[in-house]
Amino acid sequence: MIRRDAYLLLREFEKKHYIPQKSFEYFNEIYSNEDMALLKNLVWGTIRNLVKIDWYLKKLIKNYKSITPASKWMLRLGAYQLLSDFKPYVAVNETVKIAKNRKVRGFINATLKTLLSKMNDFEEPVWVKFSTPKWLYDYLNDHFPKNYTLSFMEKSYSVNPLTLRINSLKTSIDDLIKNLNDYNTIKTQHSPFGIIVENPKSPIEITELYKNGYFYIQHESSQIIPLILDPIPGEDVLDMCAAPGGKTTEIAQIMENKGKIIALDIDIDRLELIEKNAKRMGIDIIKTKLFSGVDYNEGKYDKILIDAPCSSLGTISIHPEVMHRVSKKDFSNYADIQKQLLENAINNLIKLNGEIVYSTCTISREENTENMKYISSKYTNIQFEKIDLEKYGIKYYYDGFGYYFYPDNSLIPFYVAKLRLL
């Protein structure tokens, strides 16, 4: 029963604000493609709409906080369907069946029917409309122009399309589009390497083209960052936080697989993925090292990428669980480690006149603007470079140091700054 399995996955999410890939793989074995799509829709739709759902349920249930987690998750699952375009009769009946106890069934049934009859009587505030946590809405409002806040919320409430980056060492964008003829594909707007796959009917990773390294699955904002680093064939490049290697392998393809790339990460499983991806894509200039970028002290580099660990709030359209996992107090913890990575790169690793690109997939000022301010006031030998984002047709909000991407259909919110050692 699909709704019962969706409920079980949501209970798993409740524990850690995370659902392991393994759990979906289990259901993949037993469900058809169509049923699997429904299961994913129910789970991710509920998670994406949780703020909105709870707002409505709190209006209807006096002691919403004190109802049991089991009833709460059944209600949330049912409410998601009623607030979206599911058939109300099916949504209520199928959700009620999850409950074993008659009393609970009665409660779920009555509450969902009340929601159905009353939901159009309420006027949603904008943060509810886009199901954004109130604290995040307030934070955005305090720190960004109004239209940035709105575009962030709109994007986070949508589902980012599946996007590929061609491996230019093996194919061209036109050839790959031609060869992926079982899929609906279009070129991305901003990245010269990007292809959007619309509503794939089967996983793209099972194609021979993927297995033979003709492309990498990577959202478009990420694809822009190595282009900004602009590595030249033959250079020495350090990728300080490299796993699973999306940007490392793109740097290698821009360098035409000539030169040297050192790829660091502290996560051994993820580091192995860089090796796997490089091999699949026919790249042999990457050397991986299990090392913290904070302590690494070998060699001097022409270019350094710091694609820093961060609060990841820009990825909500890909990973909606992030908005429930992250809180404001995470910002300063990430900012501390990010500063240490930046200072090690500046003090020990970058060549004179070399360039460091700093990027995050988040919008917190602490992790971006405040870090750049800190570096700018401490290091008089660091110059912040202008980045030509118009070249890629990217709209941005500039903070005097770096650039916050405005999201759109395929770009997610990202931050990037470029520093030169004088």
Ligand SMILES: C[S@@+](CC[C@H](N)C(=O)[O-])C[C@H]1O[C@@H](n2cnc3c(N)ncnc32)[C@H](O)[C@@H]1O
């Ligand atoms: C945003 S992800 C990198 C994504 C990668 N650049 C890509 O494009 O595929 C950040 C990575 O930083 C790693 N990390 C966290 N702390 C680190 C540290 N002190 N030194 C090096 N890597 C670190 C994490 O394990 C994670 O893989």
